[in-house]
Amino acid sequence: MYVDPSTSSHRPASGKTQDISNSHVLRSVFQDVYSNDITGENLLSNMVKTKNGRDNFHCRHVEELQQAFLEYNQCMKETEKVKDHLIQARAQAAAKEKFAFERMTENLGDISEHQELFIVKSAFPWCVDENLLKANDLISPQDYIPTQEPPIRAANKYNLAKPSTPMIKERQNDAFMPTKEKTKLAMSGLDHSLTFDSNSDIQRGKSDLNKNVTQTQLRPKWKDKPSAADRSEGVREVQKLKDRQNFRRNPRFLPPTAEHGGVSLIQRRGRGKTEHRSKTSEEQSSSDDPPVFVAKPPVLSFTDYTVGHIYETTLELRNVTSSSRHVRVLPPNSPYFSIGLGRFPSEEGVIAPGMSCKYSLRFTPDSLSDYKDFLVVETQAEQALLVPIEAQRPPPILTLPRVLDCGYCLVGGLKYVEFLCQNIGRSAGTFCIVPKSQWPFSNLRSLSRTYFSEQPPFAVGPSLFQLKPGDTTVVEVVFFPTAAQKSQQTYTFVCDNCQVKDFSIQGEGQLVALQFVSAEKELPEVGEVHDVTAEHYVRFDACNPHSVLHKTLVIRNNVHLDLPFQWQIRQPNLYPHPPGEISKPSQIHAATDDAFQISPVTGLLPPSQDQEFLLTFCPKELKDYHSVCRLVLRDVPDPPSEPSESSIDSQLYSVIAMEIEVKGSTEPYQILLEPYAVIIPGEIFVCTPTRRQFKMWNHSKTFIFFQWEKLKNSCHRIEVEPPTGRIEENECFDFDLILFGGKPEKLQTNLICNIEHHHQPVTLPVEVSFKGPTVTLNVPSVDFGLVRLGDPTHKSVELTNTTQLEAFWTLMEKVEPQEGQVTQISVEPCCGILPPLASCSVDVIFRPQFCKQFKSELELEVENGQGCHLWIQADVQSPQVCLLNCKLTFTEIYLEVPKSASVTLFNQTALPAKFSWASQLHGKHSSFCSASFVPDSGVLEPNASLEVTVEFTSHADVELTEVAALCEVEGMNLPLLLGIAASNPKKLRVSYSLPSDGSLLSDPCASALVLDFGDDVMLKRPVTRQMLITNQTAIAALFVMEVEHFSVSNTEPEQRCSRVRTKLQTIKAEKLEAKMQEEFVSQLLADGRGAAFRVVPDSGLLGPFETQTVAVTAFADMWGEYSDNLICKVGDLEAEVIPLRMAVGGCPLYFQVTGPRTDDQFQGPIIRFGTHIPGGDTVSRPLRINNPSSYDIRLDWETYNIDKDDRKLVDVVLAFGDPFPLKDADVGKKMKRLFERNLRTTLGSDGTSCTTAAQEDDDNQEEDCSKKKLVSVHIRPHVGKLSDYPFCITPQQIVIPAKSGATIHVSFTPLTPSESATDSRCSGLALGFMSLDSETAACVPGKVRRAQGLELQPVRMDLQAAVKPAALLVEMQEEEEEALQFEASAGDLLKVGPHKELVVGEFDVTRTFRLRNPSEVAVRFRMETLPPFSVSKAKQKVWSSSSTSAGTLVLQPRDTMQVKVAFHSTVHLINQTEEKIPPDTEKGLKKLTFKQNLLIHHSNNSLQTVPLCAHLLLSTLSLSTDRLSFGVCYVGETKSREITLSCRGSHTYWMSTSDSRDAHVFKVTPDFGLLRPKELHGSCSSKQHLQISFTPSEDREFRAVLRIQAPLVKTPLTLELRGTGTLDEKSGCVSELSPVSI
Secondary structure, eight states: OOOOTTTTOOSSSSSSSSSOOOOHHHHHHTTTTSSSOSSSSSHHHHHTTTTSSHHHHHHHHHHHHOOOOOOHHHHHHHHHHHHHHHHHHHHHHHHHHHHHHHHHHHSSSSOOGGGGOOOOOHHHHHHHHHHHHHTOOOOOOTTOOOOOOOOOOSSSTTOOOOOOOOSSSOOETTOOOOOOOOOOOOOSSOGGGGGGTHHHHHHHHHHHHHHHHHHHHHHHSSSSOOHHHHHHHHHOOOOOHHHOOOOOOOGSSSSSTTSSSOOBBBSOOOOOOOTTOOHHHHHHHHHHHOOOOOEESSSEOOSSSSSTTOEEEEEEEEBBBBSSOOOEEEESSTTTTTEEEOOOOOOOTTBBTOOOOEEEEEEEEEESSSSSEEEEEOOOOSSOEEEEEEEEEOOOOOOOOEEEEEEEETOOEEEEEEEEEOOOSSSSSEEEEEEEOSSOSOOGGGGGGOOOEEEEEEEESSSEEEEEETEEEEEEEOOOOSSEEEEEEEEEETTSSSEEEEEEEEEEEEEEEEEOSSSBBBOTTTTTTOOOOOOOEEEEOOBBBTTOOEEEEEEEOOOOEEEEEEEEOOOOOOOOOOOTOOOOGGGGBBSSSOOOOOOOOSEEEOOOOOOEEEEOOOOOOSSSSEEEEEEEEEEEEOOOSTTOOOSSSOOOOEEEEEEEEEEBBBBBEEEEEEESOOOEEEEETTTOOOOEEEEEEESSSEEEEEEEEEESSSSSSEEESSSSSEEOOOOHHHHHEEESSSSEEEEEEEEEEEEOOOSSSSEEEEEEEEOOOBEEEEEEEEEEEEETTTOEEEEEEEEEEEESOEEEEEEEEOOOOOOOOOOOOEEEEEEEETTTOOOOOOOOEEESSSEEEEEEEEEETTTTOOOOOEEEEEEEEEOEEEEEOOOEEEEEEETOOOOOEEEEEEOOSSSSSSEEEEESSSSTTTGEEEEEEESSSSEEEEOOEEEEEEEEOOOSSSSSEEEEEEEEEEOSSSEEEEEEOOOBBBBBHHHEOOOEETTOOOOOGGGGOOOOOOOHHHHHHHHEEEEEEEEESSSOOEEEEEESSSOOOOOOOOOOOOOOOOOOHHHHHHHHHHHHHHHHHHHHHEEEEEEEEEEEESSEEEEETOEEEEEEEEEEEEEEEEEEEEEETTTSSEEEEEEEEEEEEEEOEEEETTOOOSSTTTEEEEEEEEEOOTOOOOOOEEEEEEESSSSSSEEEEEEEOTTTTOEEEEEEOOOSSOOSTTTSSSSOOOOOEEEEEEEOOOOSSSOOOSSSOOOGGGGHHHHHHHOSSEEEEEEEOOEEEOOOOEEEEESEEEEEEEEEEEEEEEEEEEOOTTTTTSSSEEEEEEEEEOOOOOOOHHHETTTTTTTOGGGGGEEEEEEEEEEEEOOOEEEOOTTTTEEEEEEEEEGGGEEEOTSSSSEEOEEEEEEEEEEEESSSSSSOOOOOOEEEEEEEEESSSSOOOSSSOOOEEEEEETTTEEEEEEEEEHHHHHHHHHHHSSOBBBGGGGGGEEEEEEEEEEESSSEEEEEEEEEEEEEEEESSSSEEEEEEEETTTOOOOOOHHHHHHSSSSEEEEOOOOOOEEEEEEESSEEOOOOSTTOOOEEEEEEEEEEOOOOSSSEEEEEEEEEETTTEEEEEEEEEEEEHHHHHTTTOOOOOOOO
């Protein structure tokens, strides 16, 4: 896109003047980097004036801005200086060129028509200061013009006027704008001959022309001189011939290295070569020629391929020069690769700059191995472009180890070992395992016929398998050793991708070897009988029968394998066999007793470990025991007879490895009781336990187990505690004898104790006497007095136990009743148990059956004790009751209304009487009425009267004459009879009315009543209307109020108890009640109809002559016009219908951030995006919209931009069909608005809306719901300009589900730098138009109709944002620094190691500066620099790693960040730089200077630089003299001289060496050391005195060269030493000489 230049931009003063200030071009190309205005003068002056009285941040910001302004002025002064110099140089060059032209043409006459033939060399390169241009990073003429000799005459004597030249940094719109990169000034007005320097023909033509001119001038005038016309004609003809060839060649036919051969589009064109460059730098630069074509991809690769398939890829060659080029691609050498014809952008095969051609490369592999080749691309460049081709399939990688260890195996046995093998590579493969001796082979199938690949003593399987990436298989190895030795075999792994790997299998064969290592080793006694084959002997001590003795046997397995074993116990073999005879298995008998046991019986012997066995001796009888324990090893292979035999088959046998002889003996038990008998004197109570103690001694060899038997008979119990137990050997045990008597008598018996494994029990004699309890009564007789017939009565009697024993007693009547006679006396309880000295109460119950005098006797019996007798007597009678009035008559009654009267009951006896009225009436008319009695039952006291209230109710419109009520009296045979009579009853009558001004309407007609709730009902705001119901009779009736369609269940909200609260508690209670009310309303509207009418009360009882007020409350959560009917039902009267009307407005939706609103429901939140930088990333804000209603609501969003200068007032919108159709609806249904016309009128702020559809009556609502409007016109207030930039809402159409929510994203895209040159604020709004897609939701015929789309007020949401340009301020530690300075010394590279050796290392010098963000926008950027500088650390207060990429920093508004930059110094840096960059010679010091820029890349692609400068101080060594002569000296005598070694610059270590033949006679002290300058930067030298001694060893002259070397100084110092040794005394008299030069 082309951008017109600004009108305020600088224009050139003349047609030949070059316009350096092409700011409009820079802005059009670098929109995100280049900017015209940053900080204006007015803003700076205003901020300086308001500096005082503001915060510290403002003052600091103003100071930094002033510092930046001073730096800017300094830069402008330097720019003005360069500009003035260029203007002056151009003026001087123009004067010199004019003077040279005049001298050339002064003798030629009139040459006005041929001025273009006379070309003058430009004098501008000799008038401009090259150092000044390079100091400001500008191009100098010496960079692109070959070196020429300067002219003899100076041009400074010409003083011409200064032409106008544009500045490097321009001033526009009263703002200071420094350019982002230092602009390179192009020199204008140069001689046109510079263009043709490379054309030798043109140069030769010019020289010929000059020669002709000179010859013409020297020709004498008297010769045949042509006329002026002929001369001009000749010149014209010559010029025509020259013009035919004087043209610039097309760059496409020139090589790219030529001067006009085209400019590279990807590399910056470097400066011209100068004669100061060395030959090495020229060769290096020639190899870095810019490329003509760039290959994409740079390497053609194939990774996943199989045999038999063809694979193809595309090579793209792009022209990266500024001229069109030809290209040719040579096919690859390999037969597996082939290249097709190229596809060029033009038919001629010429590729324009930036365009590319494409070639198809095919790959046909015949195996899965790797392939490599290359394509040769021939262009006009000197070197051809090579494009590598690589076909490398990632090899499969197996997890199988290189060595498979099978471990140990018995000789002659088999061992199977499984190894898990997984392919963790990225390609599949087929693998074959063969012995290494069989590889290589010609046919793979011939070796993979069997599952196992056998190579004794190993076999591996499967020999052939295939694995895909990630698959796993099991490699099985069989090991069958034939000798006790280590074995190892090598196998080869062969893969189908031509890869071969070797792996080895190893294992070791072993023989069985066991050792008996028990600590206790015994031998049989002399003459004792023993087994002749047993190898070991074990004896147990004597013990009692059934006792258990243990011994531990330890057997060591000397084999590295688990050996399965089994123990066998047999009878001993007491008879030896003849020599050479082996006992047969039939001659070996197993042991007949189980006295000896060994555990474990079977198992595995662990490899190379000791196994413990527990040998147990448990005799059962009194005798001696003798057996042999045999250890048998199972599954032992049979070793082959010859070690060379090898077979996978193996036979297993059981082998006797060891035999152990065992013996043991027994003796009987010894037991004693103390005392031997238990005799208890006197008597003891029965059922009372008594204890006596005795002991039992065990004098046996082992412990015993005892068990005492209990003595249990029908009366007594005797036992011993504890009844069972264990007594250790030679110990006693204490026992308790417990005696419990059942009846009074004397007992003599014996207790038996059974001893485990003892042949007879132990007895204990016992003798004792027992006695029983006694129970008495507190009264001798019981008198019940007067008793009513049929009423039971009772009295209590107390029983007492006078003894210390529990007494079981029984109390019953002494005389048994006759057959068929009912017993009248009973006792509860009739029996029981009394504790010692305790009492209990017993109830004697009398149930009279006859009216007479009653007498009887009760008998008390005690078990095993003494009892007594009790006498009983009573007097029995029955009651009698009557009515004082026997008939009731009722007048003036209402239907179903009770009427009251009273009657009197009288008791004629001295007994209380129980009465009860029957609930049912009797008689002919009893079915038409009912009656109730109060009280309906009760007890009438003796000789007393009671008044009973009778409530009578008539249920039919008839006269009642034959009705009777019955009263039953307990104890009377016949009930009492009461007669009832009543006249005709009256009926129910009800009226309806509305309250008006506090009075009731007299019109009772309910059909004229209408409950209208109004047209301004808001959502979630209940509206209540009242109605009156009046009962004009005394009949109470039930009434029911029901809404026909929008009905709800009449549930009351939960009420909180009221109590005195504090102010805070009152606020909390109000919030709680509001929340409960909201939940109650939501419950009422839960049916999803959008509205509900609640009637309170909806039912109840309408009392006699009562007026009931009914409140109808309307609730709504959806807008619309609602209609319904209220059905009133009172008693049995016919139902009445009352119409209901209501119009509801408002918005059911609400935003999550604001919550539900009761007022201004269509107003949404204000979205503030904050401040952002131009061209930044889009900022999005998610907003949650909740829909608490029961319908899905569709929102269509439109965004508008608000312009403060907009004068429009209203908008007229004409729509065809649905203004907001569904996005995925049919094309025929997508009729959008045709146009939107803005009227510039003076109407008010309120807009009106009209439609072409006619208004329909309420009777035609069903037809209106089905009819859709074709054309609609809407007039609304003007809100702004419709646009989706910079604000946008996605999705623009969204459906908010019912009882749920949805999320929209409101985004803001910051304006681009061209659109926001200065600070700008963006304001806008979004309108959401609500629609209902469901037809049932939009309209219910006769009940509800809802407007939608443009007919409904939209949801409004305000949008705000600001855009400010980004800039960072750089704060150095020293304010006057123009660059970040680093001072380093090369001597710091030298360090002394731990062994006092000299080590050359590296070190860093760090400096810090601060970056300040003066804006109110968070700035994202990243920093980079080139070696030897690096950004080591950046500290900031807030880091944002979630929203930024790696390496990106975030500087918050008005925050600072500390940046640490390091200068890395190495020996390689010094060696590499010291050859190319001449060191500074300031103050005689040798110093290297490095300059770089720290680049700050902002997120909007703008660039900011921070200059870096480092000075590395080097070492310089020098000697006070370079020659030293010692003269003549006696042989063996020592002469010494002293010289001085000086060092300037950095400190360094030095060392002296000498390789001369006579070096042994010269000695240097010291021969090494450290020279460190006293000052920090080494301005003063450091000196060290060296003592050099000369000791001649013979009579002759000695010469040597001493070298002083330093690690960081390349050229060592040399000192020539000379001395002569003599034996002559005359020569020895020569005096000592001072050091002289040789």
